[in-house]
Amino acid sequence: MAGIEFGLDFLVDMHRGVKKTVGKRVAVIGAGFTALDCARVAVRLGGEEVTIHIRTSEEYIPITQEEIFEAKREGVRIKGLRSPMKFVLDEEGKVSGVEFAQNRLGGWREGGRRIAIPIEGSEFVEPCDTVIVAIGQQTVHEFSDLPLQLDKWKNARLSDNGMTSQPGVFAAGDYVSGASTVVQAVGHGRKLARRIDTWLLGRDRHRQAVRIEPVERPLRERASDFIPRQHMPTAKLGKRVKSLACEVETGMDLATAQEEAKRCYLCHLRYQIDVDRCIYCRACIEVAPRSCIKLVGGVEIGADGTYGKLQETKEWNKVGAIWIDNNECIRCGACYNVCPIKCITISRCELTEVEVEA
């Protein structure tokens, strides 16, 4: 049908240099990143009224607030609580609108999303010149005649070693997980490469290990907690919407990037108190900005004799040890700096790989 595009094909065509046009009024149907990308490209192609139509509302769509804000800055509108029912065509067979039904919100779907329920008799038409449908993608299997086992979403099913149901055939990325991000696909590809290596070699070439090394002093300050998130600079609005090649996010300068990096909690650093040397002066507890240093009365012991959670106490005569809760710790170093006998140590813990001897 003239005037109707499919979102991913639209974007891929644009990427390949295929000349595309859109009408003045563009209706994008969908609620994901593809829909948003299509809408922003439509603005750059001259769409004057570009609207994303979604089934639920902005609160429940899986797009970051920054992306939504930037799209709106470029003139994209988002209209919620509507389900597309059919395309409306003019006498020449060209799309002239989309018929929607008004929705109400229903129950919850996985991932914090909502179910939308169309209301009977609430149909209405939104006029438009171009429709871009971006309501999801399916994994393509046509390129292969291998009878692979698929899961309920029609993606390739893998065994634990990353192999499909066909011996010697492995799969990764969207072909296995369904539509996801490039970052996830690259990560999956790397993991799978190791599994293939293991399968070919008949054993693991590497095994994971934790490297622990001492750190001389705290690497973060309490003041870093108060640094606001640094905003990513963007290209001027007038410039960016006139070009398909203009990068929107222009990148941080060195000073801004360093300021942003200071906000990192350095979770790979581990703070520990040597209880044999600690004199229980409480100085570290008093300077701690959070309840990250805890007095421990005992340890839960499971039925099988294993250690469980630490049991906190506030009674000094029941204190058996003092302990830094590294889940609460913000690595500010306040305890380290105040300790009169320097019984607090900092260590860097990093996941690494070591070669396994044949």
Next chain:
Amino acid sequence: MSTRHHVVIGSGVAGNQAAETLRQRDPDSRITMITISRLPFFNRYDLPRVFYGARDWRRFIIYPAEYYRENRINLRRATRVVSVDSASQIIKLEHKESIRFDSLLVASGAGAYLPEDLSEFRPLMHGFGAYREAVTVAEALPKAGHAIMLGGDTIGLDLARTLLDTGHRVTLVAGPYTFWPHEVAEKDRPKFIEALTKMGIVVVEQQERGGIASIETGAKGLAARKLTFHDGSELAGDVVMPFYGVMPSLDFMLGSGVDIERGLLVSPNLRTTNENIYAAGDVCQIWTDKEHKYCFYHGWKNVRAMGELAAKNITGADEPWVPTQDETLRLTKEGKIESPFWEYQ
């Protein structure tokens, strides 16, 4: 004796009308009203009077502190709600205090909407929704000064009438929001624009100039603001004021478990998707069986009626919302624009 705790978020027309009705219908209950405003209930619609020299904040107060004492309404001013947990019926305040409620009425109103493409120029623009903002504009605008209004809307046009009456110049950058919230047919728009021109407003159509490219501080010795359009044309003025309608103030309701689209979604009896939480005023979108969609209703009369209705339904009634205000933009015989939203006396 009722020991119910009714909490009202917002101290505007809807919130105060609701509190008054709650007190009448549930005399022994506890009522807490939480507002981010430092002032008690003030007359927002009267703010243009600052241009006639009314600068004392007491002049705008509708209910003094004694009113709240006499009616046993615990008014919490300058207090920000950060979240609402609808399941456990608890409100969290910015200073970490938690307040439990039996019924909650969200009447937090709406703030001025600024289109996202203009957001980077916000520091160079003057708002007009609160007393302090009104005084700031009055101080920034010299005698016979020039105000550039972006958008329009009925709040802006109401202010424009006052500015012209007090000897100021007004340029309106007109667009789709010029007569908001009135829906003016495309064929009728020229005659309303002409009426604005006759009033003395200089009207510039934003679309003809390709939209607003930038707002800058004026050079020394010149007007305080310079506005540049995409076609290269410029406007100079002492203040630039955006009037693009309003956006519901409901950040604190995100994640509350109550359904939201642009406003809080409520059934015709003003109840949200939680049985203990109601909404009234500019913050809510009301389901209309007739139109089969959720609609906003604005204007002083509508908002007051919503506050009253919500309070009635909180205290046992189950009445549906019926709009109380004519929303037709009119032209008088003399060719002047008349909006029913200006009838707030």
